[in-house]
Amino acid sequence: MLTFTIRRLVLSIPTLLIIALVIFLLLQLAPGDPMAQVPLTVPPEVKEKMREALGLGQPLHVQFLKWLVQVFWIEPKVFIDWLTRESWLLGWLPDTALYQGELRVISWQTRSPVMDIVVQRLPQTLWVVGMAYVVGILIAIPIGIYSAYRQYSIFDQAGTFVTMIGFSIPPFFTGPLLIVIFSVQLGWFPFIYDTTHVVNDWDSFVYQLRQMIMPVMVLALQTTAQISRFMRASVLDNLNQDYVRTARAKGLSEAVVVMIHVLRNSMIPVITVIALGVPGIFGGAIITEVVFSVNGIGQLLITALFANDLPMVQTLTFIFAVLIVLFNLIADLLYGVLDPRIRYD
Amino acid sequence: MTDPTPDKITPIAALQDTAPLRPPRSQWRDVWDQLKHHKGAMLGGGFLLFVTLAVLFGELIWQLDPKKLDIRNKDIRPIFSAIWDSAAKVDWAHPLGTDNLGRDHLAQILAGGRASMAVGWAAMLLTMLIGTTIGVLAGFFRRLDGPLMRFTDLVLSLPILPLMLVAVTLFRQPLRANFGPETGMFILIVGVIGVTSWMQTARIVRGDILALKEREFVLAARASGTTARNIIFRHLLPNVLSPIMVSATLGLATAIITESALSFLGVGFPSDFPTWGKMLADAVPRMQEFPERVMLPGIMISVTVLSVNYLGDGLRDALDPRIRGR
Numbered sequence: 001m002l003t004f005t006i007r008r009l010v011l012s013i014p015t016l017l018i019i020a021l022v023i024f025l026l027l028q029l030a031p032g033d034p035m036a037q038v039p040l041t042v043p044p045e046v047k048e049k050m051r052e053a054l055g056l057g058q059p060l061h062v063q064f065l066k067w068l069v070q071v072f073w074i075e076p077k078v079f080i081d082w083l084t085r086e087s088w089l090l091g092w093l094p095d096t097a098l099y100q101g102e103l104r105v106i107s108w109q110t111r112s113p114v115m116d117i118v119v120q121r122l123p124q125t126l127w128v129v130g131m132a133y134v135v136g137i138l139i140a141i142p143i144g145i146y147s148a149y150r151q152y153s154i155f156d157q158a159g160t161f162v163t164m165i166g167f168s169i170p171p172f173f174t175g176p177l178l179i180v181i182f183s184v185q186l187g188w189f190p191f192i193y194d195t196t197h198v199v200n201d202w203d204s205f206v207y208q209l210r211q212m213i214m215p216v217m218v219l220a221l222q223t224t225a226q227i228s229r230f231m232r233a234s235v236l237d238n239l240n241q242d243y244v245r246t247a248r249a250k251g252l253s254e255a256v257v258v259m260i261h262v263l264r265n266s267m268i269p270v271i272t273v274i275a276l277g278v279p280g281i282f283g284g285a286i287i288t289e290v291v292f293s294v295n296g297i298g299q300l301l302i303t304a305l306f307a308n309d310l311p312m313v314q315t316l317t318f319i320f321a322v323l324i325v326l327f328n329l330i331a332d333l334l335y336g337v338l339d340p341r342i343r344y345d
Numbered sequence: 346m347t348d349p350t351p352d353k354i355t356p357i358a359a360l361q362d363t364a365p366l367r368p369p370r371s372q373w374r375d376v377w378d379q380l381k382h383h384k385g386a387m388l389g390g391g392f393l394l395f396v397t398l399a400v401l402f403g404e405l406i407w408q409l410d411p412k413k414l415d416i417r418n419k420d421i422r423p424i425f426s427a428i429w430d431s432a433a434k435v436d437w438a439h440p441l442g443t444d445n446l447g448r449d450h451l452a453q454i455l456a457g458g459r460a461s462m463a464v465g466w467a468a469m470l471l472t473m474l475i476g477t478t479i480g481v482l483a484g485f486f487r488r489l490d491g492p493l494m495r496f497t498d499l500v501l502s503l504p505i506l507p508l509m510l511v512a513v514t515l516f517r518q519p520l521r522a523n524f525g526p527e528t529g530m531f532i533l534i535v536g537v538i539g540v541t542s543w544m545q546t547a548r549i550v551r552g553d554i555l556a557l558k559e560r561e562f563v564l565a566a567r568a569s570g571t572t573a574r575n576i577i578f579r580h581l582l583p584n585v586l587s588p589i590m591v592s593a594t595l596g597l598a599t600a601i602i603t604e605s606a607l608s609f610l611g612v613g614f615p616s617d618f619p620t621w622g623k624m625l626a627d628a629v630p631r632m633q634e635f636p637e638r639v640m641l642p643g644i645m646i647s648v649t650v651l652s653v654n655y656l657g658d659g660l661r662d663a664l665d666p667r668i669r670g671r
Contacts, residue, residue: 015498015499015502018499019499019502019503022503023508023511026508026511026512026515027511027515164651164654164655164658165647165651167598167650167654168598168647168648168650168651168654169643169647169650169651170602170605170606170646170647170650172605172606172609172622172625172626173625173639173643173646173647176625176629176632176639176643177639177640177643179632180632180636180639180640184632184633184636279504286506286507286510286610287606287609287610290610291629301507301510302510302610305510305511305514305612306514313511316507317504317507317508317511320504320507321502321503321504323504324502324503324504325502328502
């Protein structure tokens with residue numbers, strides 16, 4: 001298992017490097033000009049100097065290598081410094097002071113380091129997306145179990161229909177639909193997510209809950225649709241196994257048979273599916289964030305794209321790619337850990 | 346001596362055939378018989394056919410120009426809003442109402458549907474073409490298997506939606522300059538969807554080809570001197586047609602949703618060219634006053650995709666010989 005883990009970790013490094021190269025080349029070959037917004041009165045030689053100041057004068061491989069160094073060497077140094085200086089976890093360690101003022105990945109829009117902006121935006125995305133994923137899983141698993149237990153019942157048919165709807169209605173329609181129903185007609189929830197809102201007492205906590213309900217519902221619908229399907233199929237597979245008959249023959253109650261014996265076995269494939277879905281939900285959250293004006297990572301990517309802010313776009317896309325590769329690895333490892341019959345030795 | 350044998354042997358009554366033998370049935374006839382019993386698939390297929398015909402030939406019946414501005418007749422509500430609001434401004438000349446520039450909504454839905462469905466079908470065909478080619482090559486030629494499947498894994502770990510946004514935003518100018526604003530965007534969107542969604546098809550096809558090429562009929566074909574090309578086209582491809590068809594329906598659904606999502610985010614077709622996603626996006630700022638402008642295109646996207654999904658569900662059951670005939 002350990003050798004498998006190490007081998008997969010080592011193999012994921014070239015994968016990530018190739019992905020970084022693909023993203024970099026895609027952005028470089030694209031004909032967008034970051035100087036397009038500069039007024040025409042600026043003379044060409046000044047423009048040329050501005051391009052050089054942005055690092056555009058260098059040949060392609062130099063630009064790519066510098067970006068790699070910034071992301072893999074300088075940013076981790078900044079992160080370790082922050083850990084030892086300010087975080088409560090490792091703040092008791094002496095300040096490492098690894099970062100000596102080298103050039104970090106700078107956003108062309110704000111002229112501040114890209115990673116700082118990402119760190120600012122991350123909590124909003126994590127709150128909404130993470131909450132939605134957890135809610136979706138918590139709804140999906142009981143639905144999946146009950147649909148399989150009462151296969152072809154009315155509940156199962158209804159569940160199938162709801163999952164079909166969850167697959168078919170895109171988030172950019174469910175979002176406005178919920179806004180029309182619950183904000184405009186009923187007036188229950190605010191339709192813009194206020195990220196400056198500070199939770200410090202009960203009322204503000206209730207407000208935070210109310211503004212989170214709609215984006216979480218939109219994202220959770222899709223998660224529920226996918227995971228309840230997998231859960232149903234997996235429980236159906238297990239219900240016909242011999243060990244279930246043995247358990248029943250021993251006189252165990254149905255609750256024990258289903259909730260302990262079957263559930264534990266059928267969770268094995270579902271947990272890997274859950275792990276595989278985590279990066280996908282980050283990508284899917286882009287649309288939900290735009291609909292509800294959550295200023296998270298997805299919205300950051302869209303605004304950066306429209307502003308032709310190449311370092312920001314490249315770093316963000318690369319972060320998404322890292323998430324995908326990481327969770328693929330986690331899913332593979334979980335499979336081996338949860339099911340000892342499957343080992344990759 | 347022996348009796349002369351009778352001219353014609355007549356079997357005893359119990360062994361006589363009472364009815365003429367049924368002619369042999371083809372596989373596709375069986376599939377159709379099974380599909381007929383799947384209510385969801387029939388409804389879905391019927392609706393898909395209806396939408397396709399409506400967007401193709403609808404403009405012959407409803408001849409208003411979707412781009413024509415008619416500022417005197419702006420903001421007309423759909424005809425059914427008169428049921429609950431007698432003061433609503435409705436007009437039988439515009440059954441689904443008009444938008445804030447007086448463009449007829451029904452004509453726009455028809456024109457928008459044509460763009461969405463065209464992108465969906467074209468992107469699905471391109472996806473199937475790429476996926477099947479890579480799957481067949483990887484499954485049939487052992488030497489190509491490793492590199493092609495590593496490549497597939499690599500593409501699978503790319504962040505698709507962000508990359509699509511990047512590609513569409515950055516490559517829109519040159520394509521527009523070369524092919525005109527509408528054709529350029531069509532090529533770009535179809536290409537981008539096709540290039541980023543073939544991986545599942547390739548994996549399924551490769552798996553099936555790997556199993557099929559060890560079977561005896563392929564061995565027989567090889568022994569009788571059939572070339573690799575003929576084995577693939579005559580013997581292997583017809584046998585992997587069913588998984589390809591199932592993933593084609595999934596591909597059509599995804600392509601329609603992806604196109605609408607790109608239009609919704611504002612990186613799709615030019616602003617005066619209606620598509621369902623674009624109409625939805627344009628209506629969102631004023632949905633407080635005119636919720637139907639969000640609902641109509643949204644319902645069209647959702648119901649179309651829902652019917653495609655149900656059709657795919659039915660096809661999967663009908664094409665699976667273990668389930669068929671039950």
